[in-house]
Amino acid sequence: MPGTALHITPDGVEWATPPPVGDCIVVNLYDERRIRVERADPRIWVAQQFLDATHHPDISIIDDVITINAVNQRVVYRINRTWTLPDADCWLAEWPD
Numbered sequence: 001m002p003g004t005a006l007h008i009t010p011d012g013v014e015w016a017t018p019p020p021v022g023d024c025i026v027v028n029l030y031d032e033r034r035i036r037v038e039r040a041d042p043r044i045w046v047a048q049q050f051l052d053a054t055h056h057p058d059i060s061i062i063d064d065v066i067t068i069n070a071v072n073q074r075v076v077y078r079i080n081r082t083w084t085l086p087d088a089d090c091w092l093a094e095w096p097d
Contacts, residue, residue: 005092008082018083018092021045026070034058037068040075045090051079066093 007016022041029036035058051061060067064079076096083092 006084006086019043034071037070037073037075042095044093045085046093048089
């Protein structure tokens, strides 16, 4: 990912260094028709394509909240639409407070 991202503020849009991000890694358990979370960091980039195309029964996206109900844990991310990577069409997503 690039070192800068667009930050949308009440005063306008600026290029800025985003907060540190990690990964959310899930494994599809085809035999069980479920998923398992291998890693879930508190802050990740999430692609708009993922948001538009996710139809797995263990993942729900409602009102900018992604909920993953995997076999081993539940992970929730809130999409922060004030940070974006326009070239990658990604948004920042964070664990809720």
